[in-house]
Amino acid sequence: MEQLLEHIDWAEILKDIGIISIKLILILIAFVIVRAVGGRIINSAFDKEQKRNHMSPGRTQTLRSLTKSVFSYVLIFVLVAVIMGIFNLSVAGLLAGAGIVGLAIGFGAQGLVSDVVTGFFILLEKQLDVGDYVSAAGFDGIVEDTGLRTTHIRGFDGTLHYVPNREITAISNHTRGNMRALVDIGISYDDNIDNAIGVIQNVCDRIAETNENIVDGPNVLGVQALGASDVVLRVIAKTNNDMQWGVERELRKGIKEAFDENGIEIPYPHQVNVEKKEA
Numbered sequence: 001m002e003q004l005l006e007h008i009d010w011a012e013i014l015k016d017i018g019i020i021s022i023k024l025i026l027i028l029i030a031f032v033i034v035r036a037v038g039g040r041i042i043n044s045a046f047d048k049e050q051k052r053n054h055m056s057p058g059r060t061q062t063l064r065s066l067t068k069s070v071f072s073y074v075l076i077f078v079l080v081a082v083i084m085g086i087f088n089l090s091v092a093g094l095l096a097g098a099g100i101v102g103l104a105i106g107f108g109a110q111g112l113v114s115d116v117v118t119g120f121f122i123l124l125e126k127q128l129d130v131g132d133y134v135s136a137a138g139f140d141g142i143v144e145d146t147g148l149r150t151t152h153i154r155g156f157d158g159t160l161h162y163v164p165n166r167e168i169t170a171i172s173n174h175t176r177g178n179m180r181a182l183v184d185i186g187i188s189y190d191d192n193i194d195n196a197i198g199v200i201q202n203v204c205d206r207i208a209e210t211n212e213n214i215v216d217g218p219n220v221l222g223v224q225a226l227g228a229s230d231v232v233l234r235v236i237a238k239t240n241n242d243m244q245w246g247v248e249r250e251l252r253k254g255i256k257e258a259f260d261e262n263g264i265e266i267p268y269p270h271q272v273n274v275e276k277k278e279a
Contacts, residue, residue, distance in 0.1 A: 020087075024083065024086070027082055027083065038075070039068060042064060042067050042068055042071065043064065046060050046063065046064045046067070061130040063123075065146075065147065066123065066146075066148070069147060069148075114165075115148070115150070115165040115166045116148045116165075118165040118166050118168060119149060119150075119165040120148060122146070122165060122171075123146065123148075127171050127173065128146060128151070128173055129143065130143050130144065130145060130146060131143060131175075132176075133173075133174040133175045133241075134171055134173050136151070136168045136171045137161075137168050139155060139163060140153075141154045141156060141161065142154045144160065148165070149165060150162050150163060150164055150165060151163045174241075174242075178215050178216075178238045178239060178240065179238070179239050179240070179242070179243065179244040180237070181214075181217075181218065181236070181238070181244040181248045182236050182248070183218075183234070183248050183252055183255070184224055184233070184235075185200065185233050185235065185252075185255055186229075186230030186266060186267055187230060187231050187233065187259075187264055187265065187267070188229075188230065188264075189229075189231060191231075191264050193223065195262075195264075196259075199262050199264065200220050200235060201219070203254040203255050203258045204217065204218035204235060204251070207250055207251060211250065213240045214237055214239055215240060217236060217237035218235050218236065220234070220235050221234045221235070221236055229267045230267040235251060235255075
């Protein structure tokens with residue numbers, strides 16, 4: 001053993017270790033620089049494309065995220081291949097092995113393949129973009145990220161749902177086109193319906209002049225229903241994307257204040273206590 005150790009050229013080994021270490025450090029530095037520069041180029045390219053073709057911010061962010069992911073995967077593969085070359089390992093063997101392993105995994109990863117295929121067509125057909133309010137796979141919320149495998153939906157309670165694309169069999173996109181604001185207001189059977197409609201319409205006209213998110217209306221459609229204790233009047237309007245809830249809240253507040261000023265009652269349950277006295 002001692003004779004074997006004596007024949008080892010430790011200086012040459014240390015020299016090789018030093019050279020390999022320097023190469024690895026330089027490669028990692030180059031990897032970080034290329035990834036940072038590539039990210040900036042991608043951001044700049046999509047910013048220019050958004051201005052040139054008038055792309056929506058959500059669509060731009062969706063494609064930007066997808067491009068960065070593909071770029072990162074390619075860069076990591078190149079990094080691994082270069083490192084293998086430093087250690088005199090065959091890249092062709094890696095590719096052949098990856099092909100065999102990929103074939104074996106493919107039989108047990110049909111769900112993953114389904115995720116990728118579904119995600120590809122979702123992006124290709126522009127069914128949703130980052131920032132859209134959607135209903136998909138039983139979840140409602142804002143799309144925070146979408147890729148080939150999963151879609152991230154942030155619920156209105158703050159929960160972030162990671163949805164595999166294969167689970168998305170139908171998408172309801174609530175941010176494509178104008179939205180509808182709908183308000184139902186009940187009045188007492190003793191109140192004059194025409195007078196109440198006039199009061200509500202005045203409120204609608206005033207709000208339409210001050211609220212820039214209203215596209216059409218609001219207008220009073222008339223009597224929507226005859227309830228057990230009230231006459232229901234319906235108000236409808238068209239608004240910009242995701243602005244219907246704010247318009248509905250403003251309409252309800254304005255109508256309630258106008259009813260108070262004009263003595264129009266909004267029926268509500270009353271509690272009556274009956275006390276029975278003994279004779």
